[in-house]
Amino acid sequence: MxxxxxxxxxxxxxxxxxxxxxxxxxxxxxxxxxxxxxxxxAKAPPVFEGVPFLGGILKFVQGPMKLMAEGYARHGEVFTVPVLHKNITFLLGPCVSAHFFKANDEEMSQKEVYEFNVPTFGKGVVFDVDHKVRAEQFRFFAEALKTAKLKLYVPHFVSEAEAYFAKWGDAGEVDLSKAFAELIILTASRTLMGREVRENMFTQVAELFHDLDAGMLPVSVLFPYLPIPQHRRRDRAREELSRIFSKVIRARRASGAREDDILQCFIDSRYEKVYGGRALTDDEITGLLIATLFAGQHTSSITSAWTGYFMIANKATAWAAAEAEQRRVLAERGPAIDIDALGEMDALQRNITEALRLFPPLIMLLRQANAAFSVETSAGRRHVVPKGHIVFASPAFSHRLPAVFPQPDAFEPERFAPPREEDKVAPFSFIGFGGGRHGCMGSNFAYLQIKTIWSLLLRNFEFELVDPFPEADYDSLVVGPKPCRVRYHRRALHAQGI
CATH class of the missing domain: 1.20.5 (Single alpha-helices involved in coiled-coils or other helix-helix interfaces)
Known part of the structure; x- marks a missing residue:
């Protein structure tokens, strides 16, 4: 050489x-x-099982929050729970969650873990298609939720909320969860499903959606086609909704009429990279409408309720700040509630965000690992999560970690304001709307809707708790507050300027 x-x-x-x-x-x-x-x-995540073969099932039966608390106390941020033929790996906290949120669909897939939604949403949409088609359909959602579109939806939020609260007396008692569930389906009916449904078919469509909702049970996650009465009613409701929306869609197309709603956005949408650029079928539009409603109805109504309960329980701080903000906006802009006025309500938005931090409606987010990946904990331990594992991230648990949010059990909306901005200290600290590639596209829609509701209530009513502050109902797939009444008093007309 x-x-x-x-x-x-x-x-x-x-x-x-x-x-x-x-x-x-x-x-x-x-x-x-x-x-x-x-x-x-690097090692595989530690196994948290207890009794061989049965331990994982027993731990899930006791509830996910207790499972995560015990697993975290024993093993830290990363551990695996075997359940039947599946291995479920938990990633708790922002330090170990980056890959979960940033990986593409080919590496970390939603499809396999959310296929139980297919009977509800329908074939050919969202979790019944491959990631290329799903990306196109998510683009339709994004187009429908652009700022220019949101600006058109706000007046409908206002009119529906004003009409709903006009039916309240001068004083009375309500359960906020129940009230907001009723109101949100009204606003969704107008902005999502369209004027025709809201004006002519609301009761029928609302009842069908109730049957769809009632068909989403914990057992449905594992056995979505189990022949039980709730599933049979679900399937009949899905067929009838498809018939109703096909009729509405055909009528719009035949007449050339156009409306400022999400239904119109889906009618106008065209695939670009798949299916030869064709328009959506009537059944695809119906499926996307159902998916949109399911994504936002419970989460918005639940977050509206928690926001109210926390503000009422913290009159001297959270309520006072939001009320003072309404006084300022009224003085500067007058009584109109539009997208610009809502955009100036930072104190109210922080109240909403803090309520969502403490009680996110979705306590767990799921993916399937289609390729192995490594994570490193805050203590410097490295683990390789094997291919095929179901991976869980938990807003409900991660938001309560003291290392992420100091005094995590305290309601402190100012933690999101400068100079604290605790949600920005580490990426994926706040995941109330998910994050990364699959962050919720409807977050701005939700904030506008909730801020509209509470702007009207802050301006027109006083509240006090009748029952003790509510606990979370962790027995539901979407976690909201247990029943809790509040007493309201309508402000006198001369006091509505707050």
Missing amino acids: DFAALTEGVVALPPAALYLVGTFVFLLAVAALRVISNQLN
Whole structure:
């Protein structure tokens, strides 16, 4: 071997350049050794099971929050619970969640873990299609939720809420959860399903959606086609909704009429990268409407209720700040509630966000790992999550970690304001609307809807708790407050300027 030829270019370099090259090569070697060492030292997540074969099932039966608390106390941020033929790995906290939120659908897939929604949403949409088609359909959602569209929806939020609260007396008692569930389906009916449904078919469509909702049970996650009465009513409701919306869609297309609602956005949408650029079928539109309603109805009504309960329980701070903000907005802009006025309500938005931090409606987010990946805990332990594991991230648990949010059980909306901004200290600290590639596209829609509701209530009513502050109902798939009454008093007309 001619070593002179190999070193010819090197010996011609000046000493300073040789030093820089040598340093660079040394750093590369150190980095490579570190990667190899980490790979060799990485281990599969610790197993949290207890009784072999049955322990994982028993732990899930006791409830996910208790399971996560015990698993975290024993193993930290990463652990695996075997359940039947599946391995479920928990990633708790922002330190270990980056890959969960940032990976693409081919690496971390939603489809396999959310297929139980197919009987409800229908074939050919969302979780019944591959990731390329689903990306196109998510683009339709995004187009329908752009700022220019949201601006058109706000007047409908206002008119529906004003009409609903006009039916309240001068004083009375209500359960906020029940009241907001009724109101949100009204606003959704107008902005999502369209004027025709809201004006002519609301009762019928609302009852059909109730049957769909009642067919989403914990057993449905594992056995979505189990022949039980709730599933049979679900399937009949899905067929009838498809018939109703097909009639509405055909009528709009035939007449050329256009409306400012999400239904119109779906009618106008065209695939770009799949299906040869065709329009959506009537059944696809129906499925996307159902998916949109399911994504937002419970979450918005539940978050509206929690926001109210927390503001009423914290009159001197949270309520006072939101009320003072309404006074300022009224003085500067007058009584109109539009998208610009809502955009200035930062104190109210922080109240909503803090309520969502403490009680996110979706306590667990799921993916299937289609490729192995590694994570490193805050303590420096490395784990490789194997391919095929079901992976859970939990807003409900992660939002209560003291290392992420100091005094995590306290209601402190100002933690989201400068200079604290605790949600920005680490990526994916606040995941009330998910995050990363699958962050909720409807978050702005939800904030506008909830802020509209509470702007009207802050301006027109006083509230006090009748029952003790509610506990969370963790027996539901979507977690809301247990029943809790509040007493309201309508403000006198001259006091409505607050």
